[in-house]
Amino acid sequence: MDDNTGPSRRPTLGDRRKERIDALATAGTVVDEPGKSLLRSAWERLRRDPVFLVGAAITLVFVVLAIISPWIAPWDVTANPLIDKVRPQSNPVPGPEPGHLLGADDRGRDLFSRLLVGSRQTLVVGVFATLLGLLGGITLGALAGAIGGFVDTVVMRIVDVMLSFPALLLAFTIASLAREPSQWTLIIAIATTQVPIFARLLRGSMLAQRSSDHVLAARSLGVRPRAIVFRHMLPNAMGPVIVQATLSLATAIIEAAALSFLGLGNPDQRQPEWGQMLGLAQRYISEAPHLAFYPAGCIIVVALGFTLMGESLREALDPKSRR
């Protein structure tokens, strides 16, 4: 390793091996700054993960669109500018034309505008259902995992009963109990199907925490039970629940669409929603498949975005893949 660094010299096997080892060594060096928590280092990994970036980009685009859609939608979703071109016999669904990117639906309403504005309802239902499910699940799971004993048994049997119904069937049953369907019946119905999943997950990881060394060490220092639960057990047990929540967003959106497709969602067509649009499109599925194609595609892409995000989050938070 002295003067043979000329440009003409071909790298020997030894050189290349060294390079590889050097590369490995630098790759293995963890950049540790004071105050970098596990969450922060997970975030550092996520920032470089292409899967996460794609998922986050998709999600971000749809969230931004949902927020600004009422202002950027070219047409009012309740107006029917193309109603004159609707011919129930020959041309039930007017096709694209200047000013109407995707054409109109069977009532002459601008399809593109309705798709845009429809993202609002869909995302709102998905997010609120997941949040509500999280709230219920965390409460039940933390209760069962922290108190244990009789409370644990009772809570977990209830959870088992809820889990034994197929999710969609349970949501369907609850949604049909409502006197008049609205987006809130959707949200509550879907949240109910998510509660047992979160509860079970959190309870399991709370139990693992309860018998962990650091909880024993905290107890040996006289830390009060409430602080043990909220400071030492819950934060450590939340990882899998957060990941599941991200994945559940996708499920919730799909379930919401399924329920509205079945007519259990908000029937008010002044508030478009992708599942509702899908449901309305089935009458024209042979003449105008694009009516179903666009909302279905949107649902798939959004669900994909959340799933990609959740999967990479799971990997980043997994202690086994750390370092």
Place this chain on the structure above:
Amino acid sequence: MTQATQHSSRPGAGSSEPLLSVRDLRVTFQRQGEEEFHAVDGVSFDVRPGQTVGLVGESGCGKSVTSLAIMGLLPGRGNRVSGSAIFDGEDLLTLSPSAMRDRRGSEIAMIFQDPLSSLNPVISIGRQVTEVMERHQGLSRKQATPKAADLLERVGIPDPKARLLNYPHQLSGGMRQRALIAMALACNPRLLIADEPTTALDVTIQAQILALLKELVVDTGTALVMITHDLGVVAGLCDEVNVLYGGKVVERGGRHGLFRDPRHPYTVGLLNSIPRLDAARGDKLSPVPGSVADNLPWTAACAFAPRCSNAIDPCTAETPQWEGDQVVGFRCFNPMGGTR
């Protein structure tokens, strides 16, 4: 359990009134449909202020269970604790859970074996140290933070102010154990129980941690119960040693007396199984044969008899009684060595 109560010619330093007095401690584990298991079977020992007492024995001899029972940290179900552990005039075993909580961390603290898993991974070191002071001394986090930095400095952590912001995974093993020691010492406890504090560390760090413990114990006058399987640790640190086997104390003595003149064959076996640099080349180590699993029940035999090279007939016929007092003694029908 006949124990003479003599307090004379006691080895080690400290005043004469014991700080912690454990008497006939028994811990029985009971699982449904299984036979009872006596993890700790009538252990008695004293710890005086400023004294370092060792509990020595191999895995499964009941030393960790003893410490957890004293701390009131055994899991609530499936076990039964009897006997007494008088600390400062109160029996720790009969205190209410909340009264016990008030004493843990402030009067009695504990250091555990595995420093990484004993720290909360999602909270900074500083927060974990201040938590103890907030809990027991009623300080605000702001008031406790400079004290925490002082503590970290005292246990030999360089750049303590920056380390306060670190998370456990960012510290080395030795640093983590130092941080745990800082947490245990945060409220100046009068008794510190160290449960194999050096087992998870490499040898150089072990020596550092032991030196640190020794220094802190001397500086603060804290009594220390050192739980270990390593007689080397005992030799360097403890004033008094209790050798445990099968949940009973089989031999007790001052460290000098015990190492010079071990009486119980198990103690002899433990001493012989330490590798020595001054042994002749080619000399084989002589480990204690068998394992704890070969134990006989103490009820009608000496539990160590199946593994004992010195066993005689009564060893498998009746329980050996304690010969000696609170300070030195052994439990054996056929002891080794001369008279003490």
